[in-house]
Amino acid sequence: xxxxxxxxxxxxxxxxxxxxLNCDYTNSMFDYFLWYKKYPAEGPTFLISxxxxxxxxxxxxxxxxxxxxxxxxxxxxxxxxxxxxxxxFCAASVDDYKLSxxxxxxxxxxx
Amino acid sequence: NAGVTQTPxxxxxxxxxSMTLQxxxxxxxEYMSWYRQDPGMGLRLIHYSVGAGITxxxxxxxxxNVSRSTTEDFPLRLLSAAPSQTSVYFCASMGGPISYGYxxxxxxxxxxx
Numbered sequence: 001x002x003x004x005x006x007x008x009x010x011x012x013x014x015x016x017x018x019x020x021l022n023c024d025y026t027n028s029m030f031d032y033f034l035w036y037k038k039y040p041a042e043g044p045t046f047l048i049s050x051x052x053x054x055x056x057x058x059x060x061x062x063x064x065x066x067x068x069x070x071x072x073x074x075x076x077x078x079x080x081x082x083x084x085x086x087x088x089f090c091a092a093s094v095d096d097y098k099l100s101x102x103x104x105x106x107x108x109x110x111x
Numbered sequence: 112n113a114g115v116t117q118t119p120x121x122x123x124x125x126x127x128x129s130m131t132l133q134x135x136x137x138x139x140x141e142y143m144s145w146y147r148q149d150p151g152m153g154l155r156l157i158h159y160s161v162g163a164g165i166t167x168x169x170x171x172x173x174x175x176n177v178s179r180s181t182t183e184d185f186p187l188r189l190l191s192a193a194p195s196q197t198s199v200y201f202c203a204s205m206g207g208p209i210s211y212g213y214x215x216x217x218x219x220x221x222x223x224x
Contacts, residue, residue, distance in 0.1 A: 004153075032209045043115070043201050043215030044154070051210065089153060096209045097142045097161060098169065101153040 003027045004092050006102035014110050019077040021105050023090030026071065030092040034099065035064060035075050038087045047088075048075070080109045113137050117202050117216035124192040124223045132187040132219050134202030142205040143185040144169070144213065145177065147198040154201065160185055192223045 005024045013019045023033075031052045036044035050057040050064045050073070057064050063076045077084055090102040118133045136143065141162050146154040156169030160179040174196060176188040185204075189196060199220050203213035 002153075006153075009151075034209075034212050036212070036215075041217070043203075043217045045215070046212030049210045049212060091154075093209050096207075097205065098144070098156060098159060099154075099213065100170075101146075101155070103151055103153040 001026075002100075002102070003030075004090055004100045004102040006090055006105050008105050009103070010106045010108070012108045012110060013080050015082060016079045019075075019080045019084065019107055019109070021075040021077075021088050021090070021107070023073050023075075023102055024071060025073075025092055027092070027094060027100075028071065029094045030100075032093045032096065033064070033066060033073050034091045034093070035062075036089040036091060036101075037084075038089065038104070044089060077107075080107075082109050082111065085109045115202055115204050115214055115216035117200075117219050119219060120217070121220050122222070124189070124221065126192060126194060126223060128192050130189050130192065132189075132200055132202075132221070134185045134187065134216060135183050136185075136202075136204040136214070137183065138204060138206060138214070139182060140204035140206040140214075141182070142207065142213070143179065144203045144205075145175070145185070145187045146201045146203065147171065148201060148218075149198050157187065157200075189221075194223045197221060197223045 034049040035047040038044040091099040144159040145157040158177040
């Protein structure tokens with residue numbers, strides 16, 4: 001049973017607007033959450049992470065929000081750019097070296 | 112360039128054949144993992160290693176073996192290939208801490224016919 005779920009398989013957004021990607025999890029023992037970005041025919045690349053003791057982490061255009069009571073996190077990309085078109089994976093860790101991944105959300109940024 | 116190198120990039124196997132997917136990293140990372148990516152299922156952990164000589168099973172280990180004789184190399188062996196093992200395989204390494212995430216290789220696309 002998947003412990004990390006990304007219920008939206010795809011998202012289309014206009015260039016310059018905000019992209020919001022959502023992720024839900026079931027294991028309350030997860031203590032670190034990460035987002036990865038993946039282009040076709042390439043490996044995933046690390047984007048941003050957040051500890052379970054925080055509720056927000058920001059890095060440039062990317063912000064991750066964590067709501068522990070709802071077991072929900074989201075990734076905001078502002079402003080969205082054409083190069084942001086990719087598959088985004090949410091991942092979580094309970095022991096600092098094993099990651100559980102969601103199924104991914106494909107983001108398409110329209111000009 | 113430093114990173115995680117996977118070979119081969121593409122492979123076609125017949126059912127029952129065996130093969131080894133190679134993975135090497137030159138960043139002196141302690142942690143290494145193998146994942147498979149299937150449509151609609153994200154990445155699933157096959158095996159992982161927390162250091163040379165130490166390996167353990169992940170979420171979907173059946174049909175695969177690993178060893179870690181050196182810090183740099185973490186090969187994945189398919190013992191007797193099955194069509195269900197058709198997938199894209201990714202190797203990843205991490206020097207710690209988890210907040211910096213794993214570095215992934217570019218993947219091996221395997222088809223078993």
